[in-house]
Amino acid sequence: MARLTLDDLYRFAVPSDPHLRPDGGAVAYTLTTVDRDADENRTEVWLAEPGGSPRRLAAGSAARWSPDGLTLAFVRPVEGTPQIHLLPMDGGEPSALTSAPLGAGAPVWSPDGTRIAFTAPVAPPKAGSPTSPSAGPGASGAPGIPEAGGLDPHAPVVADRLDYKADGAGLLRGLTTHLFVTDVRTGETVQVTRGDFHAGDPAWSPDGSRLAFVSDMEPDRDLVVGGAVHTVPAAGGAPERLTGPEIICGGVWWLGERLVVAGFKGEPVGHVRLFELGPGGLAEVETGLDRNVMTGHPGYPGATPALLGDDLLFCVRDRGCTHLYRAPAERLVPEEVSVAGASTAAGRIAYVAATPHSAGDVYLMEPGKPDPLRLTDYALGDVELFVPGRRTFTAPDGTQVEGFVLRDDTGAAGAGPLLLDIHGGPHNAWAPVLDGFHLYHQVLAARGWTVLALNPRASDGYGEDFYTAALGKWGLADTQDFMAAVDALVADGTADPDRLAVTGYSYGGYMTCWLTTRTDRFRAAIPGGCVSDLTSVSGTSDLGYFLKTYENQGDLAAQSPMEGVGEVATPTLLLHGENDDRCPVGQAEQWFAALRERRVPVRLVRYPGASHLFILNGSPSHRHDYNERIIAWLEQWIGDSPN
Structure with a gap:
């Protein structure tokens, strides 16, 4: 059998971001491949289910099921700008839902399936121009989404704080990231947050009335690392801060009635920990593990927290590998794997994991059963490793x-x-x-x-x-x-x-x-x-x-x-x-x-x-x-x- 060569880079197919259908019977995920001729990385939405072969659904990424499991929302470019699309699973072609001038982030369905929240970059208004958006669904200035402005690449870049650039984005030129909510039926969009701050990924409250997100709104946030949980009415309004300086928050998720937070205790050094925010305030989740919680970032595997019944699932890194655990300290995956994405539904867990022989495959697990079911096989079978x-x-x-x-x-x-x-x-x-x-x-x-x-x-x-x-x-x-x-x-x-x-x-x-x-x-x-x-x-x-x-x-x-x-x-x-x-x-x-x-x-x-x-x-x-x-x-x- 042949050994791996550098040209095998063009043959790798790596899954990520798995999401279980609400009935637990199928997994939508993103598959990344390489187009050698175009010299580009390609992302596609695929579907895998027990007893069948994985199949391609559409070009794009970040697929999320509607609560009834009948529609997939996902992100793919329209004229080079990422927009949220809807794919009916009973047949039909994807249709664009958003037309955000600078692009839309990953979709987050409301509990009743009528709305989708997302983040999007917002440009500062052009000097002397009105700040109100133009009217008309689908127009460049769709309802609630400001016109692009202040992005002249030849204009001087003025900085008053140190956070004027970011790796991968370059000079920010006054861009901020804010929350939006779009009505799935009408396409009407509302900008939920506004101001000189960045809003993190949204999480819906159980009743669909509010969104939780992480943001640092302090004027000197470039000099003092921070991050607090806020909530805001889904129709827009003034954010309410829920956490103080005792924690630096990096992410928040509304899991059922539980508001789960990942962050640092005190200064941003040492391990990331999990907390629950309830009527009695902030309480650390006892994992019994002297390990760092991994919520997943480029180059850093892991998965966002999830619920399996009443049990909290999370990822930590242990001796190089990234494992999926059920609180307080039950490892759910084999030892020599690294998990990069997980979700739960109907008592099942879908996850992506790399092994010594595969850069990543999709697995389906039912706790209590001895072995997970591998739904994909993306290993290079003709290469000896x-x-x-x-x-x-x-x-x-x-x-x-x-x-x-x-x-x-x-x-x-x-x-x-x-x-x-x-x-x-x-x-x-x-x-x-x-x-x-x-x-x-x-x-x-x-x-x-x-x-x-x-x-x-x-x-x-x-x-x-x-x-x-x-x-x-x-x-x-x-x-x-x-x-x-x-x-x-x-x-x-x-x-x-x-x-x-x-x-x-x-x-x-x-x-x-x-x-x-x-x-x-x-x-x-x-x-x-x-x-x-x-x-x-x-x-x-x-x-x-x-x-x-x-x-x-x-x-x-x-x-x-x-x-x-x-x-x-x-x-x-x-x-x-x-x-x-x-x-x-x-x-x-x-x-x-x-x-x-x-x-x-x-x-x-x-x-x-x-x-x-x-x-x-x-x-x-x-x-x-x-x-x-x-x-x-x-x-x-x-x-x-x-x-």
Whole structure:
């Protein structure tokens, strides 16, 4: 059987965002594939049910069932702008429901199925223009949706706060995100919230009279991280704040009569926790787990909380994997999986999970039954994969650090080249499942390499003390974890000490630069989306102030690779998105210039139009190129034998 190649990137089909029909008999989900000719990622709405083959319903994403299960609402572009569409499940073609000038977010049905709430960007009104919308359903200014204004790309950008840009969106130009409600029968739309703030995803109250959402409305919200639960009449009105500074809220869901909140206790450090908001105030949900709650974000798997009967379901990360639990602490899925989306209906659970052999499949589970039913098979059946093996290493201070070792153990064993790969975050984590983004892992293993994906201190899934162990000590606390693991693999004959390389993305890119200032043992280095100077990034990143205040507290210079760049002799390949606002491309430029001035072999590759997350959701050609360049650089400077 063939081994995986980089061209298999174009064959991956990955499901996400599963939603059970109210009767529990079918699952609608989003399937992401790659169109090689168009160099685009494609999303489609598919349906899977027991005993049948999955079938495509429509181009689009974010499918949500009406309460009676007869209609699917989903999002797909109209002339390049995302709009909510309705698909009758008894036959017929999808029809557009919204015509929001700047696009509509995911649909949220009202309990009685007569209305749909959603978020949408709102532009500031053009100078001198009226703020009232134009009339007429379906018009550019549909009822309640303001005309687009103030978006001239050539106009000066004026900022009074630090939150004037966001990675993936770029300069916000005064845009805010607000709540809207559309009548399903008439298409009439009402703007529910207004003001100089962003409203988070809406949740309907059980009686359909109000919407709950998370927002930070403080004037200095760019300097003090916050987030509170608010409710607002579904017809529009003044929001009512329900939580105080004792919690920083990240999401809210009305599950039956229960209002469930995910957020931080106090400052935004450490684990995300679950709370219930009731007449007696805010109460933390007792999970019995020293683990971080995962509600699901790009690059960070997980699922929003849900109810199964009276039981609360939620996701946490545990030793790399993201698991689905029933409160207080009952794991519902197999151990070596990572869940990326779940929903419940009629006593059943639908979820998407990656395994060591699949980047994701849809499963249907009935609690009490021994095994979940797999409804899809998106594994590359004609490709033989290497499966990561867990291994624990001991740092010099006695800290136990876990990692995953990927290598070909079928042939003659012996010391070979080793690639240390460092994840981002730093509060992310490697998992022992098929990684459809870092394809070079599988390709290198087939060429005789060992790939070490280490979860050092600060990684998620090992308890809150471990999670916070590198706050204010990037590079100072975690270097020992990486080098102890490398030393162990050299000592046991797995790694050739003369053929060591290091790579990583985001925090991993930072750490790649840092390690080359501390040791000359690596023969090649590949920082991706890197940070080289914590001082300058604190004023140029869209999260710079947050990083400086909560993550890199203390002496930024002492934690910055630029302070030690004079010691670097490692041939370095820098890979960076041109439109990266999280770790701006100037970070790579500084490192490139400093190494070039010192005649250190260095190359800078900039990906036009690419944001920080381009290695996950960027153009397929860029993602392919990223993987290809890593392999080529390693083979150039290390190859099959010591240079």
